[in-house]
Amino acid sequence: MSDIDPHIRFISIFKEYPSPRGKESSVKALDGVSLDIARGSVVGIVGYSGAGKSTLVRLINGLELPTSGSVVIDGTDITGLPETKLQKVRSRIGMIFQHFNLFGSRTVAGNVGYPLKIAGWSRENIKARVTELLRFVDLEDKADVYPRRLSGGQKQRVGIARALATSPEILLADEATSALDPETTTEVLGLLRRVNQEFGTTTVVITHEMAVVRELCDNVVMMEKGRIIEAGSTYSLFSNPVTDTTRKFIATAIQGTPSAATLERLRARHPGTIVAIEINEEYGSSEVNRMLAAAQVTGTVVFGGVTEIGERPLGTLTYELTGPPEAITAAIEQIAAHTRTEVLSSQQPQKEVSHGH
Amino acid sequence: MDTDWPTLLPVLLQSVQETLVMVTATIVLSGIAGLIIGAALYASRPGNLFEQPVVFGILNVIVNIVRPIPFIIFITAIGPLTLLVVGTTIGTAAAILPMTLMASVVIGRVVEQNLVAVDPGIVEASRAAGAGRLRTLFSIVLPEALAPLILGYTFMLIAIVDMSAMAGVVGGGGLGNFAIMYGYQQFDWNVTLVTVTVIIVMVQVAQLVGNWVSQLILRR
Numbered sequence: 001m002s003d004i005d006p007h008i009r010f011i012s013i014f015k016e017y018p019s020p021r022g023k024e025s026s027v028k029a030l031d032g033v034s035l036d037i038a039r040g041s042v043v044g045i046v047g048y049s050g051a052g053k054s055t056l057v058r059l060i061n062g063l064e065l066p067t068s069g070s071v072v073i074d075g076t077d078i079t080g081l082p083e084t085k086l087q088k089v090r091s092r093i094g095m096i097f098q099h100f101n102l103f104g105s106r107t108v109a110g111n112v113g114y115p116l117k118i119a120g121w122s123r124e125n126i127k128a129r130v131t132e133l134l135r136f137v138d139l140e141d142k143a144d145v146y147p148r149r150l151s152g153g154q155k156q157r158v159g160i161a162r163a164l165a166t167s168p169e170i171l172l173a174d175e176a177t178s179a180l181d182p183e184t185t186t187e188v189l190g191l192l193r194r195v196n197q198e199f200g201t202t203t204v205v206i207t208h209e210m211a212v213v214r215e216l217c218d219n220v221v222m223m224e225k226g227r228i229i230e231a232g233s234t235y236s237l238f239s240n241p242v243t244d245t246t247r248k249f250i251a252t253a254i255q256g257t258p259s260a261a262t263l264e265r266l267r268a269r270h271p272g273t274i275v276a277i278e279i280n281e282e283y284g285s286s287e288v289n290r291m292l293a294a295a296q297v298t299g300t301v302v303f304g305g306v307t308e309i310g311e312r313p314l315g316t317l318t319y320e321l322t323g324p325p326e327a328i329t330a331a332i333e334q335i336a337a338h339t340r341t342e343v344l345s346s347q348q349p350q351k352e353v354s355h356g357h
Numbered sequence: 358m359d360t361d362w363p364t365l366l367p368v369l370l371q372s373v374q375e376t377l378v379m380v381t382a383t384i385v386l387s388g389i390a391g392l393i394i395g396a397a398l399y400a401s402r403p404g405n406l407f408e409q410p411v412v413f414g415i416l417n418v419i420v421n422i423v424r425p426i427p428f429i430i431f432i433t434a435i436g437p438l439t440l441l442v443v444g445t446t447i448g449t450a451a452a453i454l455p456m457t458l459m460a461s462v463v464i465g466r467v468v469e470q471n472l473v474a475v476d477p478g479i480v481e482a483s484r485a486a487g488a489g490r491l492r493t494l495f496s497i498v499l500p501e502a503l504a505p506l507i508l509g510y511t512f513m514l515i516a517i518v519d520m521s522a523m524a525g526v527v528g529g530g531g532l533g534n535f536a537i538m539y540g541y542q543q544f545d546w547n548v549t550l551v552t553v554t555v556i557i558v559m560v561q562v563a564q565l566v567g568n569w570v571s572q573l574i575l576r577r
Contacts, residue, residue, distance in 0.1 A: 061485055063481065063484060063485060083489075083490075084489075087487045087488070087489060088487065090484065090485055090486065090487040091486065091487025092487075093485070095482070095485040095486075097478055097481075097482060099476075099478055101476070101478040101479050101481065101482035102479075102482075103479060103482070103483070103497055103500075103501065104479075104501055105497075105500035105501050105503065106500075114483070114486055114488075115486040115487060118486055118487050118488050118492070119487065146577045148577075162482075162486070165486075166487075172485075
């Protein structure tokens with residue numbers, strides 16, 4: 001993800017916390033992380049809890065400081081900045097949270113206007129900007145309501161409006177949809193995508209949900225134990241995962257090859273050769289069908305699905321192939337030359353039905 | 358036994374007034390001091406806004422030393438200080454000093470406990486919006502804890518009424534003094550009963566008002 005003008009740049013970051021008991025070993029939250037985030041991109045930081053995602057993201061707005069290494073934003077190293085300068089940096093970076101973190105003592109308008117008040121805006125200007133922001137998140141009628149009266153989705157929209165108040169160039173989302181139901185998640189992801197498209201906001205999303213990555217992110221960074229284990233465009237990571245961790249995460253978002261238990265059930269029902277074939281933008285199911293037809297093999301989809309990753313198709317279809325064994329072998333060889341193909345079960349020999357007379 | 362109410366009533370009213378003066382002065386002074394102590398305890402706590410382990414440690418020890426001292430002993434123990442500051446150790450004014458000192462420490466703890474309960478995520482949201490530490494403390498943390506703080510202050514107001522009764526011992530006057538002098542020492546059960554009733558009414562009114570205000574804030 002290198003680019004000529006990275007918006008956010010992490011240079012060999014280490015972050016250690018003193019161990020809870022203050023003894024010997026400290027906890028390594030980040031263990032040598034270097035990463036560039038391109039201006040205007042949406043990047044997903046993915047990993048299990050404790051992988052260092054939260055710490056990494058909080059380095060961007062100086063809520064956490066690295067033990068060593070530097071964080072460069074817009075060409076400025078923010079690691080050594082004094083508190084007052086850091087406050088200026090923070091006011092240009094929006095942040096939304098898993099549990100929304102709205103101020104219960106302030107109305108919706110009071111929440112959204114808070115960053116502007118800090119930035120020293122006049123009351124009239126704040127009022128106008130808050131109205132504009134609430135219109136953007138479709139909550140104009142809730143200006144004078146206190147947050148506890150809102151639903152989860154509404155709360156997160158207030159959170160987004162508050163984060164966008166100062167028109168930040170960077171938006172940080174810390175598990176922003178993890179506390180929401182699927183429908184509300186879709187709504188919030190749509191809003192975040194709109195923010196990125198309309199304002200070109202560089203967006204850094206922490207998540208453990210690959211569905212969020214699939215819907216929203218251009219690039220993905222996989223983290224484990226304080227290190228980046230894999231990074232790349234969302235499509236390449238989904239279509240070509242290298243590590244087991246990534247593979248496990250991806251399996252939650254796209255229906256891939258059947259599990260062992262599913263395969264057993266499939267075999268019971270389908271005696272033919274069972275093959276998992278990856279479907280991608282270059283090699284779709286019509287190509288599969290054409291090759292099977294040419295080889296005079298009958299193919300039936302028995303499992304799988306195709307989804308869109310970054311507006312490009314990706315998935316795995318599991319076929320049952322029936323026909324002459326040589327034809328099946330030839331067809332599989334041909335398909336395997338174009339896309340990832342895995343034979344899960346060979347054609348089972350027809351059982352002789354003997355009645356033992 | 359007949360109680361000589363025509364004589365005692367003016368004394369009772371005088372006592373009520375003395376109690377009100379002591380309680381009001383104490384709650385105002387210790388309310389402010391306690392807020393500062395509590396906010397300092399909260400903010401200096403390791404991991405919090407101003408993380409100052411040394412300051413926190415010192416404040417914590419002071420509070421822990423003062424708080425368990427029985428108030429009646431505390432009054433006499435700081436007698437020399439009272440003499441120095443007020444010029445006498447007898448009377449209403451002399452009672453206000455020990456009351457204020459003790460109440461400040463207790464309120465400090467009450468305030469601290471309510472502030473600690475504020476969701477750290479809200480503090481982080483304020484910091485992320487670019488707010489300074491003091492601003493976060495005063496414009497976010499304190500308002501977030503307002504409803505429980507009001508209940509805490511109501512609780513303290515009642516504890517101060519209780520303290521004021523003991524001030525009678527050092528000639529502080531007030532209802533406590535009245536009940537002991539004219540009730541207990543004269544074997545006049547009626548006087549004690551009336552005094553207790555007056556105190557109960559005062560406490561009830563304070564509690565009702567406190568509950569009502571905190572509910573108003575909670576309901577938003």
